Amino acid sequence: MLHLTCSNQMEALVDPLARAVQAARAADPLGVVTLIVPDQSVAQYLRFRLAERLGIAAHLRFTFLTRYLKDLVEAADPGIRVVDADRLQLLLFARLRDPALTRLDGLERVQRYLDRATTEAERETRALQLALQLGRLFEEYGYSRREMLRAWR
Structure with missing residues (x-):
C-alpha cells in the first residue's frame, strides 16, 4: 500500500514514518519496508532517525521514485523492459x-x-x-x- 505524508520540515516526517514502519513490521515482522526517497542523503538521514526511534533500522529498502516505478512496471509484465x-x-x-x-x-x-x-x-x-x-x-x-x-x- 502506498502512503504519502507531506511536510516542509523533514523532522516532522520522521515520527509518522516510524509509526508506519512499526505497523508494517507488526503485520509482517520479516518483510522488507520500501521507502521512496529523493536522494541518498535523505535515505541516510532516515536510516539514523528510524534507528533512534525504533531501536533498529533493518529490513528497510530505500529507492528512488523512478527506480520504484520501473520495478513496478517490469514486475507487472515481464515482457516489458523499462530503459533507464x-x-x-x-x-x-x-x-x-x-x-x-x-x-x-x-x-x-x-x-x-x-x-x-x-x-x-x-x-x-x-x-x-x-x-x-x-x-x-x-x-x-x-x-x-x-x-x-x-x-x-
Missing part, C-alpha cells in the same frame, strides 16, 4: 560509434561533429559526450515532452 537513462546512454553510444548509422540522411550534423576529432580516442570521447547529452534529453522528454516522443515513433 544509463542503459539509453549506452545504446546511443553504441549507435554513434557505428559509422554506417551516422552517415544516414538527417544525421549529417552528427557526422560533422564526430569528424572534427583528430584521433580515434577523441572521436570516442565526442561520441560518448553526445550519447550522454542525448540520453539526458530523451529522459527529460519522457517527463515533459511526451507528445514529441510519440510523434517520433
